[in-house]
Amino acid sequence: MSTEELEREEFYEHFKYVAHQGQEPLRVDKFLMNFIENATRNKIQQAAKAGNVLVNEKPVKPNYKVKPNDVVRVVLAHPPHENLLVAEDIPLDIVYEDNQVIVVNKPAGMVVHPGHGNYSGTLVNGLIHHVENLPENSSERPGLVHRLDKDTSGLLVVAKTEFAMAHLSKQFFDRTTERLYVALVWGNIEENEGTVEGHIGRSFKNRLQMDVFTDGEYGKHAVTHYKVLERFSYVTLVQCKLETGRTHQIRAHMKHIGHTLFNDARYGGDTILKGTTFTKYKQFVENCFKILPRQALHAKTLGFTHPTTGEFLQFNSEIPSDIAQCLEKWRTYTVNQKE
Secondary structure: OOHHHHHHHOOEEEEEEEOOOOOOOEEHHHHHHHHOOOOOHHHHHHHHHOOOEEEOOEEOOOOOEEOOOOEEEEEEOOOOHHHOOOOOOOOOOEEEEOOOEEEEEEOOOOOOOOEOOEOOOOHHHHHHHHOOOOOEOOOOOEOEOOOOOOOOEEEEEEEOOHHHHHHHHHHHHHOOOEEEEEEEEEOOOOOOEEEEEOEEEEOOOOOOOEEEEOOOOOOEOOEEEEEEEEEOOOEEEEEEEEOOOOOOHHHHHHHHOOOOEOOOHHHOOOOOOOOOOOHHHHHHHHHHHHHOOOOOEEEEEEEEEOOOOOOEEEEEOOOOHHHHHHHHHHHHHHHHHHO
């Protein structure tokens, strides 16, 4: 082993991605840009020039073309920031707590765990201040057995012991938990209820999005059941019941059936997808976006079996004020339209 290889052995892996079999040749700096949130192309290029971007264990230049099945890694001299967890006195909305579990109502805008670009102010930073020695999951994240996206609000259960971690993880794996979300989506859903089924995997076009792959050759099996709660002129309020829990599952599944979440910027819901061409309507929708500056998704109900008592616990949370105000505007708009 050369001196250079020995030195690299002491580096810490920050990111690792395996190019899919369908990957078209793409510069490694552009490839990594698709994966790493908040990273600039210049920073990635500098890392590559410094020998910190490896493909199949060999350092490459920024213009290296990534091919199918290439293993791309970014290694740096310091450990990932998310591994350097700092306890922070962050106010948490704790709905329930005992010696095994904590149920938290997460506000929109709070990141669940530290990651690239978000190293403080996360739910985990607050949890480790609130509880010492939380057990770590397989990704070394204290207490977490599931997660919510940054701009999704709602209920989350956290394990306080190794036993609770194993017990809850198995419940999520076996799909015996209850998870109900409310979502405002673009368009008038024809059926009163239905099921979306389709494998979910990272999009080939935009690696920050998830796509639905109906042939099942790529991604992970995912099932979402939906039920219409209220119809407005050009948007619909639905309840979504998760049978599986994939990244961006509701967001990807609803877009797949033509009903993107209202104001979901990542999936194109932050533009007017349904409605009239009137200037007044455009102004109305923009006002709704200002009231609700995030995707209209809230984890309203959470149910699980308690690890030690065996009792099935169910928790409900109020719809947050930003979604509630937006719904009220749509109600008023719909009533005025009919008059």
